[in-house]
Amino acid sequence: MARNLEHLIKQSLDIFYQRRLQKLHELKLRQTLRRKNPYLFRASGVQKASEIVEHLLSAYMSSSDETIFGDAFFEPIAKMVSGGEVGSGEGIDILKETATSCVAISVKSCPNRANSSQKKKQSQDFEAVRQRLYKTHKRFDALLGYGYGQKHSDPAKGRNYRERSGQAFWEEMTADPEFYLKLIRLMKDYPSRHRLLYQDEWNKAVNRFEKEFLEDFSTPSGDIDWEKLVRFNSQKREGKKKRVVA
Numbered sequence: 001m002a003r004n005l006e007h008l009i010k011q012s013l014d015i016f017y018q019r020r021l022q023k024l025h026e027l028k029l030r031q032t033l034r035r036k037n038p039y040l041f042r043a044s045g046v047q048k049a050s051e052i053v054e055h056l057l058s059a060y061m062s063s064s065d066e067t068i069f070g071d072a073f074f075e076p077i078a079k080m081v082s083g084g085e086v087g088s089g090e091g092i093d094i095l096k097e098t099a100t101s102c103v104a105i106s107v108k109s110c111p112n113r114a115n116s117s118q119k120k121k122q123s124q125d126f127e128a129v130r131q132r133l134y135k136t137h138k139r140f141d142a143l144l145g146y147g148y149g150q151k152h153s154d155p156a157k158g159r160n161y162r163e164r165s166g167q168a169f170w171e172e173m174t175a176d177p178e179f180y181l182k183l184i185r186l187m188k189d190y191p192s193r194h195r196l197l198y199q200d201e202w203n204k205a206v207n208r209f210e211k212e213f214l215e216d217f218s219t220p221s222g223d224i225d226w227e228k229l230v231r232f233n234s235q236k237r238e239g240k241k242k243r244v245v246a
Contacts, residue, residue, distance in 0.1 A: 006186045008080055009073075013187065016072040017194040023064050024057075024201050029209045030216075030232075032056050038229045049217075049224065053209040057202070070109025074147035077183070078107045082173045091125030101139040104129045108144065111151035111165045119159060126161050145169040148180075 033056070041052055075093055079086060082105065084096035094105040104126055108114075114122070126142035133140060142155075146165035153163045164172055170179040214222075217229045 002182075002186075005077070005081070005182070006188075008077055009183065009186045010190050012073040012076055013190045013194065016069055017198060019068045019072060020061070020065065020198060021201055023061065023068070024205050027057070027060060027205070029053075029056070029212050032060060033229070034233055036233070038226065038233045042226055047224065049210050049213045050206070052224075053206055053213055057205060057209070066110050066113065070107070070147060074109055075107045078105070078145065078147075078173055081170075081179070090128070091122060092129055095129075097138070101141065102133055102136070103141045103143060105143045105145055106161075107147070109147050111146040111149040111163070123158070123160050130160075143172075145173070 036056065036059075041055075046052055079094055082094050082096060084094040084103070084105065086094065091106055092104050093107045094103075096103040096105065106122060106125070122144060130140045130142070142161035144161050144163045146163070146169060149165035150168075151163050151165040152168060155162055167177065167180045170183070171177050173179070176182075217225050217232070219225050
């Protein structure tokens with residue numbers, strides 16, 4: 001089991017870094033700038049293009065990393081160690097059935113990212129599975145599990161599932177109270193092997209974005225052209241006028 005788990009952890013980290021590199025290569029400066037607050041950059045006293053570029057990259061990758069890690073690391077490991085089948089319904093990752101019960105499990109990375117509409121959707125996904133299994137007369141249990149954290153809640157108004165995270169979630173999956181620590185131990189030196197290549201690609205992205213930013217949003221003297229940046233970010237767009245038919 002330990003050897004299989006270590007192999008899966010290594011494989012999951014490989015996929016995690018592959019997808020991180022893909023995100024770096026796909027990121028477009030101008031698209032990202034449209035979603036950021038240029039007034040805040042100015043008010044913060046930013047004077048160098050590199051500061052803006054580093055902030056954009058860090059914020060974007062930090063946000064996407066959480067989602068990527070949940071999909072590439074926590075989810076496949078939970079599927080392997082749970083003893084259940086891969087879930088067939090939307091929003092359901094694992095289905096564990098016995099002669100008398102059925103546990104539907106959705107695996108997420110972070111316990112603090114879901115908004116109200118996402119929580120509503122999760123409830124609907126669990127309800128769809130419950131309805132599908134209704135005729136089996138099995139006790140139905142819906143679980144939203146998080147790879148880390150200390151969130152622990154039972155079904156409440158507007159929510160038909162319970163939540164477990166961190167040690168509690170992994171112990172429920174494996175019956176091993178130490179499993180959440182084994183995950184970090186068995187990473188060994190695999191992350192450091194990937195880090196060098198990732199850092200090299202990160203530096204290239206910073207240089208590429210800084211060059212593009214200076215070409216598009218700087219004055220001849222090298223200052224940031226704040227008005228040009230704000231116009232790019234916030235100036236109203238004139239849509240095509242509709243032809244009026246008499």
